[in-house]
Amino acid sequence: MTGMKKKAAIIGGGVIGGGWAARFLLNGWDVAIVDPDPQAERKIGEVLANARRALPALYDRALPPEGRLSWHDDMADAVADADWVQESVPETLTLKHKVLGRLSAMAPAHAVIGSSTSGFKPSELNAEGARAIVAHPFNPVYLLPLIELVGEAETCTRASKLLRDVGCHPLTLRKEIEAHIADRLLEAVWRESLWLVKDGIATTEEIDEAIRMGFGIRWAQMGLFETYRIAGGEAGMKHFMSQFGPALSWPWTKLMDVPEFNDELVDLIASQSDAQSGHMSIRELERLRDDNIVGMLRALRRTKTGAGGVITAHEATLPAPVPGDLPGDLPVTGDRQVPTSWADYNGHMNDAEYLRAASDATDRFMEMIGADTDYIASGCSYFTVETHTRYLAEVHAGDRLRTTTQVIDGTGKRMHLFHRLVRGDGTLAATVEVMLLHMDLTTRATCNPEGIVAERLSRLAAAHADLPAEGSGRHVGQRSKPAVEPA
Amino acid sequence: MTGMKKKAAIIGGGVIGGGWAARFLLNGWDVAIVDPDPQAERKIGEVLANARRALPALYDRALPPEGRLSWHDDMADAVADADWVQESVPETLTLKHKVLGRLSAMAPAHAVIGSSTSGFKPSELNAEGARAIVAHPFNPVYLLPLIELVGEAETCTRASKLLRDVGCHPLTLRKEIEAHIADRLLEAVWRESLWLVKDGIATTEEIDEAIRMGFGIRWAQMGLFETYRIAGGEAGMKHFMSQFGPALSWPWTKLMDVPEFNDELVDLIASQSDAQSGHMSIRELERLRDDNIVGMLRALRRTKTGAGGVITAHEATLPAPVPGDLPGDLPVTGDRQVPTSWADYNGHMNDAEYLRAASDATDRFMEMIGADTDYIASGCSYFTVETHTRYLAEVHAGDRLRTTTQVIDGTGKRMHLFHRLVRGDGTLAATVEVMLLHMDLTTRATCNPEGIVAERLSRLAAAHADLPAEGSGRHVGQRSKPAVEPA
Incomplete structure (x- = not known):
């Protein structure tokens, strides 16, 4: 962009x-x-x-x-x-x-x-x-x-x-x-599937199950050849080929022939498809499909596999969040749309996802002060020891959610942060107070940060010292003046 | 079972x-x-x-x-x-x-x-x-x-x-x-793919990309026919058939013929596969595949689609957690293995997932007192207003994690809970203190629970009143006697 x-x-x-x-x-x-x-x-x-x-x-x-x-x-x-x-x-x-x-x-x-x-x-x-x-x-x-x-x-x-x-x-x-390429493979599967329906081996629904309960799941993340490479095991691709190559001459497909495309075939397929999916409208099927695809692609982001890698690479080119109209002169550590998968049975963002957003904001803040991937690879990181979240307003799937981060304390090994989660309409949706300690990843013991990380953290702590942090320092159930609205 | x-x-x-x-x-x-x-x-x-x-x-x-x-x-x-x-x-x-x-x-x-x-x-x-x-x-x-x-x-x-x-x-x-069924479809794709490689249209890697960047993602959640039903749009399956039926007579596949299976073809495929995947061992590929599949299947659990529905149905037959060797006479509200996807760059369970486990425990506790799916459908629920988490020990992917829930207060609209997350080795990994309020889902205003829910909650509150709840009532950064170890 x-x-x-x-x-x-x-x-x-x-x-x-x-x-x-x-x-x-x-x-x-x-x-x-x-x-x-x-x-x-x-x-x-x-x-x-x-x-x-x-x-x-x-x-x-x-x-x-x-x-x-x-x-x-x-x-x-x-x-x-x-x-x-x-x-x-x-x-x-x-x-x-x-x-x-x-x-x-x-x-x-x-x-x-x-x-x-x-x-x-x-x-x-x-x-x-x-x-x-x-x-x-x-x-x-x-x-x-x-x-x-x-x-x-x-x-x-x-x-x-x-x-x-x-x-x-x-x-x-x-x-x-x-x-x-892809439509040739699809056409092959389509023709073979039409035969299976026509010959009464399976219905459209059963063929769909044969796909999505088995090899369909494999193909969303690796394709045909990489999957078979694994199937070949330690002996590798040549072994796989020698094992399954002979099947090429076996009658494992009817594709030497094409089913006749006539009204009878169309009616058979259409009526089976109605029985399978007719209880849902196309609009409902689309939304179910999209929710599933979004969920699966978000899972593939974690390992950057296939389409997951495309998303993370594209995301890296998107502009970093800017303060804009958010309150205070605080670093903006998050700016996103709330995915459908973050909503729960109450029809709003699940309580655990508020901490997910805050945890992402902590990661982003760590990058800002230099505690980034390289720093962690060098053997130090911050571990969370305590969090406190106030849920102030409901957040819904599709809402924009931005996060600012204030440093409450940055002395010694302590990093005490105060995140504010702000909804698209400017409403403060939550505050998340977090205490982290600086750790040696080898000994799993605490130690003080050095160099640029310590410098940047204390510079930000000084800059944020006089800003209000209303809602920090609370314990659960404490009475407070601006009554807590449920979220 | x-x-x-x-x-x-x-x-x-x-x-x-x-x-x-x-x-x-x-x-x-x-x-x-x-x-x-x-x-x-x-x-x-x-x-x-x-x-x-x-x-x-x-x-x-x-x-x-x-x-x-x-x-x-x-x-x-x-x-x-x-x-x-x-x-x-x-x-x-x-x-x-x-x-x-x-x-x-x-x-x-x-x-x-x-x-x-x-x-x-x-x-x-x-x-x-x-x-x-x-x-x-x-x-x-x-x-x-x-x-x-x-x-x-x-x-x-x-x-x-x-x-x-x-x-x-x-x-x-x-x-x-x-x-x-499935191997017929796979054989058709395999034969067509061998032609594409042999004819120099694409490499094994490119064919894999053509699958996993496109239709492979669709097929993990719906199969061939349901996907095409959606593609037909409002006009439905007959429209789709009439649009793509004629392609059956077009030269969209080479499957009227079979590629000759010889050493040349095997060498071509094997060398392309080495170039594509040779930088990873079979063991590494297997683990990447499994992590991806687990992540995608966990995404499909949310909508109970395909394999996701198989998992949730199977899970419902698994025995409910029992107190066993956990401390106190408290309800066991969670018992699970920590998935790989819950671990982060620090090599342990991410801080947000502790709250995920606690949020699941709250749901389970709500079911126990009768605030279950039917109750929520009838128009009432509990909303979280505040949480406080102490991270006491690291938890790793594969660890068993069990949760107990203690009621601190259950008067009026308040439900004040104290979850303990216990690792497989008996170590207390975290405490999560949660305040929830009982809500009318229509007005989005608080109200008191009635009937069985109010009864069960106050009965448990009375039973738990004299049990210790060390670590509750804290604010972030508060000094405490048993020093907080980082997690």
Whole structure:
């Protein structure tokens, strides 16, 4: 998110176009939409509502302010000054030729023209003179980082950089091929699954269970080959290949043949799908899917695996929190949106998550005074010995939550902090008082900090000494003047 | 885990047999292993070490005590009194016939005889008189719940019940077919992927990225059909089918043909896999995979989706914590193993997770006094207004952590609790003092509890009134006689 404000033009809405719009908009880009569907504004509005709920919840830092969203009847209008033009019209080659041809003529020369096509090759898309590349996303576009890029090398390089800026993971193909990579694998599974349903081996629901109770869980974090490398055990990949290679000549798939696509097959699949998922609306399924994906991606953040690593790398490029309109001249040690997973059965942020936010703020404060990753690697750290939290106001999923940190005492081995958690509307939601001690990580015994850490801490302690710290020094249940409101 | 202690016999070790052994053993079954491999004890020991680290971390309640593990040269010895006999010998039909024939003769009549075969049908396995069913697991067997069952109906029903008791998700096929369900889908992806590598479209690493950055994340929580139902949007599954059905006749897969399995292909795959993953040992990859899976499954617990629902359903059958050797005559409100994801950069349980454990204990205590899910649904609950935590000892991933709860005050709308977090070795790791207020969930205002909740709370308050509560009533930084050790 460096440099000048960027603009994307989205040609064709629907679920995919709307997902692209959300991805750019929530990363601070202006977005201009062209979509002839009279329902476009409502449909894309619903995708945006889902995205606003889910995408920021992946991050422990606030995304930049949203860009400006505009609607256009005129394509030329929409693509003016655009840095990225994304075509997501229906999968018909003649239509793609027409739209991409016009976009190529009208868009600025520096703009990437991407097509969301699932199957067409760039040579097919550009057969009538367009200059598009394939930029193939995966639904939900605002959450899944993968974008397959195929086409002219320099444009793909430029596209990669822009996509990384909005938190995506561009994957550039070495050669063009029908359906790129992922959709070839999906098509294989789709065809085999249609056979299994048609032949009465399993229902749609049973096939879904066979996926998500087993290999689906593996594939969210490692792919096919790394998983099989592990399966090969100590003997490795060659051993795995020699064990399972012969199966290639066995009748383990019906893919030498294609099931006939007729009304009977469509009715069979559709009725089984209704029985499986018909008790939930598409909107409910989307939200369940998004909550699950956010939760899993937050789990993958911890080990920086796959999409988890994409998020932490993107987060590092987001602007650090700034004091802004927060009370006092205190360091801002947190600025985030509250993820759905932090809410509990009472419909608000769970009590333990207040301490999670405060613990993150302590980490950030430690970095500020130089007690950072390198410092910890060198053998010293701070350990928490006591905390006291006052819950002053309810906080809900989706709320913005900012944290300031005041030093109460920084003498010797002690670091006594007072965090304030402030809601988006300026309400003080909680105070968290924390006592930490400086530790030698080898002996697990306390010791005094030295050098820059001691200096910075005592400088901040002196600067904060005269500021009020109302609510510190309390014990649980103590009567106080400004009565504690429950949160 | 009801009824008499159960026994499993594991015939053939390796990664799969070891995974089966771990699944049974950690769920309290006795396990007898027969494996001619001189390295078997070491290899299975390593699988068990991984399982002990990962499986209990899925649950917020302790698993039953481990069963007894024994090693046998003699098959008859191993299968005596077994309730389940699992064959995981190499994938050769003549070997399967020999082993399954002997097992069928020697095993008790009531025992399920399961084969881990990836591809053979029960009619093939039992062609020479054995009475086996297919019970096909997925690696890592101790974490992934799916077991595909194929074979005689009554045996499959009996097998399903036993598998659910050890936290698995049995999926019974409607008809037998080569490679069952999941391996057919995997074989299709495997064949297509081999083509992509062979044709130079992508490397093994790029294919893995194409999976785990996109559809792999979807498939961990919903499968193929439910995902496509959402993709169809409001128009539903028929719309999706009509949109993507025609692709069945397009050249989106090379599966009409099979790549030739030769040394060249094996070398190509193996060398790309080395470049991709060779910087990590198999052991390191396994632990990374397990940490990721545990984290994702814990995320899926929240919505009870897929494997997350299997875990919560299984957890509900686990015995509730009992006082045992904990100090005082206090209700035990928690008993769990600390998951790896609760540890932080200091190599111990993160400070916020102490409050997580205490918050879970508060929930459990609320259930005990009748402020349970129904009560909350009826419109009342308790909200936390203040907490104070003393960190007295370090806790590490894998440690057992039990919690007791003492009532300090239960008059009027106040519920003042004092949780003690006790480590497996009996050390008091933390005290967490909590003040909650009883709330009307509609008005979000405080009110007094009534009926059973008020009664039970005051009865416990009276019973706990004379017990010491050392460390309560403190404010942060207060000097105290038993000096606070950092944690």
